[in-house]
Amino acid sequence: MPADEPPINLTHHFLIAMPGLQDEAFSKSVVYLCEHSARGALGLVINKPSDIDLRKLFDKVELPLGRDDLARTPVFQGGPVQTERGFVLHEAVFAGDGAAPADPVYASTMTIPGGLEMTTSKDVLEAISTGAGPRKVLISLGYSAWGEGQLESELAENSWLTVGADxxxxFDTPxxxxxxxxxMLLGLEAWMLSPEAGHA
Known part of the structure; x- marks a missing residue:
């Protein structure tokens, strides 16, 4: 990359696995990137459900689940890093009057440009357990991470397609x-992708 070219920032983008990507954790995956900087990237796989649902997860952490709408929602396999730890991707929660909060409502929260937050502290689960908390949530065990320059290398190898997140x-797609x-955000369908695709 020429020195004068700014680094790409794919925060709040989807990574869509190309057919040639055979890695078990990432084959046919869609990863939502929560953070991307010169230091690396962090994201959550949004289309690989685990074998437990939120009702079982809440039983495990000894909380009631006060949201029947979420009971059968799967917990996702967010990636191969820290697979015992929960990550809650949710719409931004505003304190009180609906004004943008100076600080996130929950203890360990990363604010993502694009209206989302990712929380790793139990207080978000406690809020959901009472029937409160964010309305739209995706909960995963584990996350996906790339070190400095690693994601850029994988993009150069045509392992991933990228598109702004929707x-x-x-939250609304099966x-x-x-x-x-x-x-489809790129105007593509799976059959159009060749496992041997390269730069045209």
């Missing part, structure tokens, strides 16, 4: 349709 794909819906 919250409807994360899991099995998320890969296809993410591709």
């Amino acid at each position: 919250l409807a794909v994360i 899991v099995e349709q998320r890969y296809a819906k993410a591709l």
Whole structure:
């Protein structure tokens, strides 16, 4: 990359796995990037459900689940890093009057440009357990991470397609349709992708 070219920032973008990406954690995955900087990238896979749902997760952390709408929602396999730890991707929560908060409502929260937050502290689960908390949530165990320059290398190798994130794909699209819906943001369908695709 020429020195005068600014680094790409794919925060609040989807990474869509190309067919040639055979890694078990990432094959046919859609990753929502929560953070991308010169130091690396962090994201959550949004289309690989685990075998537990939120009701079981809340039982495990000994909280009631006060939201029947979420009971059967799957917990996702967010990536291969820290797979015992929970990550809650949710719409930004505003304190009190609806004004933008100076600080996130929950203890350990990363604010993501684009109207989302990612929280790792139990207080967000406690809020959900009472029937409060963010209305739209995606909960994963584990996350995906790339070191400095690693994601850029994978992009150069055509491992991923990238597109600006659409919250409807994360929160309103059935899991099995998320890969296809993410591709549609680029005007593509899965059959158009060749595993041997290269730069034209």
